[in-house]
Amino acid sequence: MIANASELFEQLEFTENPLYERIISDLLEKKYSVVDDFFNADEVDLLRSTLLEKYEEDNFKKAAIGNRTNEVIAKSVRGDFILWINEAEAGPAENVYFNKINSLVAYLNRTCFMGILHKEFHYAVYPEGTFYKKHLDTFQNDGRRKLSMVCYLNNEDWKPENGGELAIYTQENGEEKTINLYPFPGRVVIFESQELEHEVKPVKVPRLSITGWLKTR
Ligand SMILES: O=C(O)CCC(=O)C(=O)O
Numbered sequence: 001m002i003a004n005a006s007e008l009f010e011q012l013e014f015t016e017n018p019l020y021e022r023i024i025s026d027l028l029e030k031k032y033s034v035v036d037d038f039f040n041a042d043e044v045d046l047l048r049s050t051l052l053e054k055y056e057e058d059n060f061k062k063a064a065i066g067n068r069t070n071e072v073i074a075k076s077v078r079g080d081f082i083l084w085i086n087e088a089e090a091g092p093a094e095n096v097y098f099n100k101i102n103s104l105v106a107y108l109n110r111t112c113f114m115g116i117l118h119k120e121f122h123y124a125v126y127p128e129g130t131f132y133k134k135h136l137d138t139f140q141n142d143g144r145r146k147l148s149m150v151c152y153l154n155n156e157d158w159k160p161e162n163g164g165e166l167a168i169y170t171q172e173n174g175e176e177k178t179i180n181l182y183p184f185p186g187r188v189v190i191f192e193s194q195e196l197e198h199e200v201k202p203v204k205v206p207r208l209s210i211t212g213w214l215k216t217r
Pocket residue numbers: 132137150165166198199200209211
């Protein structure tokens with residue numbers, strides 16, 4: 001079948017994207033990448049107010065561990081509340097979100113043959129005093145999870161005394177290393193789901209985010 005004109009142009013006109021190239025080289029080099037201002041202040045505002053609206057409507061569930069048939073709510077492991085996002089029912093905020101994610105996914109598939117065919121994302125709220133103990137994102141028995149992505153949605157700049165760091169445990173030259181990342185608004189952290197253990201340190205003020213996974217078939 002002959003592709004329509006816009007598809008054809010898309011295939012011919014490939015422009016290198018410096019940000020995506022940086023993410024790719026970070027992932028190859030250290031298995032994670034941190035992008036500040038992946039979403040700008042207006043986009044964060046829109047996403048945060050949408051999250052809060054849904055949170056106030058009481059749509060969120062206590063997050064569980066395990067997969068859907070093997071779900072346990074373990075408060076000693078994680079204390080966040082989540083709401084899965086259905087892309088087919090995306091509103092204006094989720095459209096902003098998925099437009100950016102889909103553009104990154106298309107680039108990864110095109111330049112690195114990553115074969116990302118599925119995505120799953122949820123909003124998350126960590127109320128005061130909650131955390132998520134050290135884990136690997138594939139303990140949900142889902143080997144298709146390739147990349148984990150977290151995007152932070154708090155409104156003011158996050159202060160160190162708020163806690164809630166994402167701690168990533170990694171190896172550098174054979175030595176254990178912990179990378180502590182504060183959940184600054186608009187920041188996105190991407191890492192290899194099957195490779196890097198990580199945890200969310202206890203939070204002192206509510207911590208808002210979208211977490212998701214890019215999956216192979
Ligand atoms: O919110 C974060 O920084 C990480 C969340 C996480 O590890 C998860 O939901 O699996």
